[in-house]
Amino acid sequence: MSYTLDMKPVAEPYVRRLSDEELIDSVLEGNVRDFDVLIERWQQPLYNFVYRFMSSEEESRDVCQDAFVSAYKNLAKFKRQSKFSSWLFKIAINRSNTLLRKRKRWRMFFDPMSEHAQYTDSVAGEANVEMSAEREQIYSRMRRAIAQLPPEQKTVLLLKEYEGMKFHEISEMLECPLSTVKSRMYYALDGLRKALKLVEVKNR
Amino acid sequence: MKCEQLRELFIADLCGEIQEEDASRLRAHLAECEECSREQKEFRAMLGLMKQLPQRQWDEKLRIRDLLRRDQRWRTVVFSKAALWFLALTAFITVMTMLPLHWEVNAQQFSVRWGKNPSDTMDELRKLQVQLAGIEKQNQQFYQISDVRMKQLVEQKNIEQQQKYWETMKMFTNYLQLQRQADLQKLQHEIATTYDRTGNEVEKTNALLESVLRTSAEGDATIYDGH
Numbered sequence: 001m002s003y004t005l006d007m008k009p010v011a012e013p014y015v016r017r018l019s020d021e022e023l024i025d026s027v028l029e030g031n032v033r034d035f036d037v038l039i040e041r042w043q044q045p046l047y048n049f050v051y052r053f054m055s056s057e058e059e060s061r062d063v064c065q066d067a068f069v070s071a072y073k074n075l076a077k078f079k080r081q082s083k084f085s086s087w088l089f090k091i092a093i094n095r096s097n098t099l100l101r102k103r104k105r106w107r108m109f110f111d112p113m114s115e116h117a118q119y120t121d122s123v124a125g126e127a128n129v130e131m132s133a134e135r136e137q138i139y140s141r142m143r144r145a146i147a148q149l150p151p152e153q154k155t156v157l158l159l160k161e162y163e164g165m166k167f168h169e170i171s172e173m174l175e176c177p178l179s180t181v182k183s184r185m186y187y188a189l190d191g192l193r194k195a196l197k198l199v200e201v202k203n204r
Numbered sequence: 205m206k207c208e209q210l211r212e213l214f215i216a217d218l219c220g221e222i223q224e225e226d227a228s229r230l231r232a233h234l235a236e237c238e239e240c241s242r243e244q245k246e247f248r249a250m251l252g253l254m255k256q257l258p259q260r261q262w263d264e265k266l267r268i269r270d271l272l273r274r275d276q277r278w279r280t281v282v283f284s285k286a287a288l289w290f291l292a293l294t295a296f297i298t299v300m301t302m303l304p305l306h307w308e309v310n311a312q313q314f315s316v317r318w319g320k321n322p323s324d325t326m327d328e329l330r331k332l333q334v335q336l337a338g339i340e341k342q343n344q345q346f347y348q349i350s351d352v353r354m355k356q357l358v359e360q361k362n363i364e365q366q367q368k369y370w371e372t373m374k375m376f377t378n379y380l381q382l383q384r385q386a387d388l389q390k391l392q393h394e395i396a397t398t399y400d401r402t403g404n405e406v407e408k409t410n411a412l413l414e415s416v417l418r419t420s421a422e423g424d425a426t427i428y429d430g431h
Contacts, residue, residue, distance in 0.1 A: 035268040047262045057260075065266065069275045072268050139257055146254075160219060161254050167221060182215045189218075189247050196250070 020084040039068055052158050053096050055147035067092040086173050097151055145195035153188035207240050
């Protein structure tokens with residue numbers, strides 16, 4: 001991306017010290033560029049979250065951009081009952097869910113075997129591997145195990161573990177009862193354990 | 205059964221959101237249930253590992269102005285997957301409708317692609333040629349014989365016999381002529397419908413047919429004219 005000279009730097013330092021709510025007010029008053037501060041603040045966390053959700057770099061970037069655009073367009077409709085971040089994450093989650101559904105339909109139609117092929121690629125295990133390589137292998141195994149969970153379980157798991165949200169916050173955000181959130185968490189961990197064991201068995 | 209009842213507490217404990225009065229209940233259960241305590245250890249380990257997963261960096265600096273421009277309606281429509289599919293489908297349909305037209309213009313190509321085996325049709329045409337040549341020969345023989353017979357009768361000056369022969373010949377030639385014409389028409393029709401699209405051989409066969417027709421007409425004419 002290239003910028004022309006007539007564009008001023010995004011925001012002045014004092015704007016960066018404002019809270020999310022104050023920034024939203026400012027944007028709604030007409031200071032469009034203050035939204036860039038919000039983007040700057042939430043781009044990295046949102047990207048990390050969506051990447052863990054989608055496990056595809058390009059798609060998760062698209063989702064993030066879409067989420068920001070849709071947040072900007074619907075900023076006036078944002079009720080201040082929840083945090084801006086959880087609203088943004090909710091938009092991103094909805095968006096990724098639709099994309100995942102599309103991807104699944106596409107796979108079912110054109111490439112039915114890929115679903116099974118996804119989890120079988122074991123890294124070639126050498127006898128004397130370096131520590132970092134081994135770590136890398138464990139991480140990729142973990143990532144794949146997270147990626148294969150059903151979306152609703154994955155949502156709860158990621159929100160809880162990486163965003164540090166409380167269970168009642170998650171249940172408000174996803175609009176489902178507290179017990180459902182907890183059981184989803186349990187099944188997510190259970191699925192994760194099974195997936196990891198499966199990979200371990202295959203590697204031996 | 206009890207494990208399932210305590211599952212919510214179990215999860216709450218795992219995530220550090222358990223109430224004090226529930227904690228003792230869960231602890232008591234974990235002390236006596238081996239399965240649950242093992243499960244707890246495994247889950248703890250997994251959560252620890254999950255925390256360690258490195259973050260992914262996205263260095264691109266986004267601005268809402270650029271994002272909105274990218275999001276413009278016409279861009280999303282024109283560069284969408286649906287538009288690509290539509291274009292591909294249109295191209296496919298166009299090609300599929302134009303190709304047969306193209307082949308129809310080159311009828312030779314069309315018959316070679318979709319029609320009979322060309323060597324087979326050539327063989328059949330050769331057989332037909334032989335058949336036609338046979339008919340022509342028969343005709344000529346017939347005229348020769350009838351000529352010879354007539355000359356004999358003229359030499360014998362047998363007027364009565366001449367008259368009789370003349371009458372029968374007239375009837376017979378009429379009949380033959382009709383039949384020959386019918387046969388030839390049938391052949392011609394067959395050639396026109398079956399071997400329409402094969403090329404040079406058709407012209408030869410047609411020429412042969414024409415010559416047969418002409419000679420038979422001349423032959424008839426000689427009979428009538430000569431006597």
